[in-house]
Amino acid sequence: MIQKLTLQAELIRKRTLEIIYGAKAGHTGGSLSAIEVLTALYFKVLKLDPLRPDWPERDRFVMSKGHSVEALYCVLSARGFFPDAVLDTFGQFNSPLFGHPTRKVPGVELNSGALGHGLSVAVGMALAARMDKSSYRCYALMGDGEQGEGSVYEAAMAAGHYRLDKLTAIIDRNHLQISGKTEDVMTLEPMDERWKAFGWEVFETEGNDIAALLDCFERSEKVKDKPKLIISHSIKGKGVSYMENIAKWHHGVPNSEQFELAMKEIDSRIEKITH
Numbered sequence: 001m002i003q004k005l006t007l008q009a010e011l012i013r014k015r016t017l018e019i020i021y022g023a024k025a026g027h028t029g030g031s032l033s034a035i036e037v038l039t040a041l042y043f044k045v046l047k048l049d050p051l052r053p054d055w056p057e058r059d060r061f062v063m064s065k066g067h068s069v070e071a072l073y074c075v076l077s078a079r080g081f082f083p084d085a086v087l088d089t090f091g092q093f094n095s096p097l098f099g100h101p102t103r104k105v106p107g108v109e110l111n112s113g114a115l116g117h118g119l120s121v122a123v124g125m126a127l128a129a130r131m132d133k134s135s136y137r138c139y140a141l142m143g144d145g146e147q148g149e150g151s152v153y154e155a156a157m158a159a160g161h162y163r164l165d166k167l168t169a170i171i172d173r174n175h176l177q178i179s180g181k182t183e184d185v186m187t188l189e190p191m192d193e194r195w196k197a198f199g200w201e202v203f204e205t206e207g208n209d210i211a212a213l214l215d216c217f218e219r220s221e222k223v224k225d226k227p228k229l230i231i232s233h234s235i236k237g238k239g240v241s242y243m244e245n246i247a248k249w250h251h252g253v254p255n256s257e258q259f260e261l262a263m264k265e266i267d268s269r270i271e272k273i274t275h
Contacts, residue, residue: 001044005210007273008078009039013239014266015074015087021259023091025099029249030143031071033174033207033234037141038075040213047136050080053106059136060125062110064118065143065172066100073097073105081107116149118142119169123155126167126227141170145177148186153198159227160199167227168220169200172207174236178250191231200229207232208239240265 013035020026042048046059063072070090077084082105089095096104100113109125112118122140129136146152159167171191175182182188192202201223205216213232220228236250237243240262243252254262 002211002214003273005039005043005214007270008043009036009210010239010266010270010273012039012071012074012078014263014270015078015084016070017240017254017259017262017266019074019087019090020070021254022088024253025091026070026253027067027250028070028252028254029176029236029243029246030065030068030172030174032238032240032243033236034065034068034141034172035071035075035238036208036210036213036234037170037172037232038071040210040217041139042075042079044214045217046139048079048107050107053081057134057136060109060122060138062118062122062125062138062140063101063108063112064122064140065115065146066112066118067115068143068172069097069099069101069113072101072108076105076107079107081105115143115146116151119152119155119159122167122169123159123162123164126159126164127162129166130162130164137166137168138164139168139170141172143177144171144173144175144182144188144191145185147171147182147188147191156195156198156200156227163199163225164227165224168217168230169227170230170232172234173231174207174234176236176245176247176250178247180247195229199226201226202229202231204231204233207234239269 048058090097101108122138126138206212243249
């Protein structure tokens, strides 16, 4: 299974770069850093049915770092929510695929993009599940730069107060945001202690490793009477050597030569996995 999902992540990474290059726009670095998390969630962790995107008992996933929507669209398509050909319309006039998540796209739970809002909505979803006596779980993926938003901590405090053990938040901890290193912009550490103080059970894992992520999700599900936070240590621009850990690729788009180089790197890894 690990090999299969690792391959799936690389195929999604390749497709993500293709649609960003085709549109000549997108948030490349943060999309690439989150691909393994999204792959683990949609291909193993989440209870869902692509043929019934509004199934009442589905698990809910909120893409709070909505600017990384290119990766989400590619995962949703690979999972069967809509045809792959639709991805090629990204960034075009009248395309259903906007530059931030929209509920017009099957599988998207929330119109997001204004950072700091997704966790609050996920808290509401988890509370609704409890009130309705439903079994579905709620997940929210945030960026680390997003942790500078005060609304994140209002939601964290509420989730701890209500002991929302059906809620799991994930922070894509790649240490970079659009304006540079996160710690230069706003001190976020000690991140784990801050969240523990709000009553959360905190896990840390390698965010670009499928096996480590699946193990972390499995361990987190055993925790009762507390919301869970997974700090996913990742690399911005993961999988393309010249993009990795470079802040300018937050919103950078490769030129033709750079795109071809990226494709060669990814294709090389795909070949190693499949042979």
